[in-house]
Amino acid sequence: MPGNKSVEKVLAELQRHQEKGQESLARLKEELTALPEAVKQNDEAAFWRYAVEQDWQTLQHAPDSIRSEPGLVLEAVQRSSGQALAYAAEALRSEPAFLRQALNSSAGQALHYASEEARQDTMLRSQARRLQQLRYGQAVASPRGKGGRAAARTTH
DSSP, X not given: OHHHHHHHHHHHHHHHHHHHHHHHHHHHHHHHHHHHHHHHTTOHHHHHHXXXXXXXXXXXXXXXXXXXXXXXXXXXXXXXXXXXXXXXXXXXXXXXXXXXXXXHHTTTGGGGGSOHHHHHOHHHHHHHHHHHHHHTTOOOOOSBOTTSSBOOOOOO
């Protein structure tokens, strides 16, 4: 019967949706387990880490001790295309080694949010420019055009 195949298809589709819903619910329960544990233990640092992991913008409200954690801040920088660096502790916003990692994880965009001194650093600016060019698929600046000849420069 043609009607039985349609019913079977609908039932199979409903079964798939139910399974996906159950999988999503299980993942959600697993993710939310960390927050109640932090609250139960009255662990403020664990609470803030969890909050920042869920939403990088929470970093702006976090205590200095959390805004000073390089690993946590670096993850937030990566998820925010560099913007989270604006909320990092000043020490991280000025630390060249940390900033090189932040630039790599944000395709150079983190430099916009680094300390004033770091934004003037020639090496960091060069790295950011190179990463931005790679991100946007641009060739590294070269004096030669596509035809192999030096590009013409005009002055006004």
